[in-house]
Amino acid sequence: MTTRRAFIGTIAGGLLARPLAAEAQSSRKPPIVGVLGVSGEGPAAGIDRFFQGLRDLGWVEGQNVILERRIAEGREERLPALAAELILLKVDVILAAGGPASLNAARDATKTIPIVMVASSRDPIGTGLIQSYARPGGNITGLVTAPEELTGKQLELLKEARPGLSRVGILWDATTGPFRLQKETAEVAQTLGIELFPFEVHGPADFDGTVAAATKQRVGGLLFAGSPMFVRNRRKIADLLAKHRLPAISVWSSFTEAGVLIAYGPSLPDLFRRAAVYVDKILKGAKPGDLPVERPTKFELVINLKTAKALGLTIPQSLLQRADEIIQ
Incomplete structure (x- = not known):
């Protein structure tokens, strides 16, 4: 009799635990990806390819990831304030899209939140952004245009x-x-x-x-x-x-x-597709300082x-x- 009761109790407990676990999983907030750019032209024109790259890797906006876009519409002086907005939103990673201005704004706004630079024309080592291409250290990694x-x-x-x-x-x-x-x-x-x-x-x-x-x-x-x-x-x-x-x-x-x-x-589409791979790795636990900075492979x-x-x-x-x- 005792054995039967214990067995029934185990089954009932398992049935109750399943919805509780599912509820806990569904209540877990999706990560937030911040996108910071000067404009949607030139080196930032591939942002849509970045979003597609995330989808290809299984990240669906509104389901398992939140995307916060902050584009300065060509007014670089707005970038620091836009970067500050992303910090207040507690984003998990920032994509600094095209040009040194967006990268500078993101870097000045945080020393802890991971930053993925893409299509940046700056010398990342000479300007102190990273320690080396193979092991950048700090919170910045990504792709440079060399x-x-x-x-x-x-x-x-x-x-x-x-x-x-x-x-x-x-x-x-x-x-x-x-x-x-x-x-x-x-x-x-x-x-x-x-x-x-x-x-x-x-x-x-x-x-x-x-x-x-x-x-x-x-x-x-x-x-x-x-x-x-x-x-x-x-x-x-x-x-x-x-x-x-x-x-x-x-x-x-x-x-x-x-x-x-x-x-x-x-190729901007190729750079932004590869940037999505960086963000994917960071959202899955990789540290930006351990992800090598890469150069273009497609021109x-x-x-x-x-x-x-x-x-x-x-x-x-x-x-x-x-x-x-x-x-x-």
Whole structure:
């Protein structure tokens, strides 16, 4: 009799425990992922691919994850306040999407909440963001665009598009920090027989004067990074380049869509997809300081043939065959 009662009690206890365990599991709050960006253009244009990447990894918004988006709509001065909002929401991880401004705001807001940087053009070691690529330490990890490798390749492509090129101007967004010529870029320029002329831009009001100054220096082409300020003013830049008949190369395809001759840079969809993998690992318990910082593995070349025709340039067939996209 005692054995039968004990058995029935065990069954009943198990039946009662199941709904209690299920209730406890369902009451557990889903993790919160904060997304901080300057705008939805340029290096932050792949944010939708990040969300898709999370879904591919099993994270469904509103079910097992909460996504808090904070986009500054091009106004970088808003980023610190937006980052502070994410901290107050007690997010579990922050995606700093594109450009150093969003990364700086996230870093200044917290030293403990994990930060995943994506499409950042900063030197993460030289600026003290991480200790090393293999073991970043601290609370920051993610993906960088490796500008020291990009710029050299961009010079090669610009020279291929305009074989007689010997003087190239580099437009530099001074709001991202002082200009520093990378050793790799200088070596490539020397090999190609190209003399480099840096021009610092402090704001949109400088564009006219800077491009005019580059023309006076008799540069045969321009190279510039994909900073948020340049992205926001890409059409104005493209118009000025057309006015002064200057071929140019930049990073993102949005520049060639605006009328710049060539774009060569990392695939944004691929970078943001990989950023989702970082967030997935962190939400599952990995420490950001233990996750190696990675560089791009997939690049895209876009050529605007309409611009080439307007500039009187004939793009070599060998270059066109390597293009991922050609704008007619």
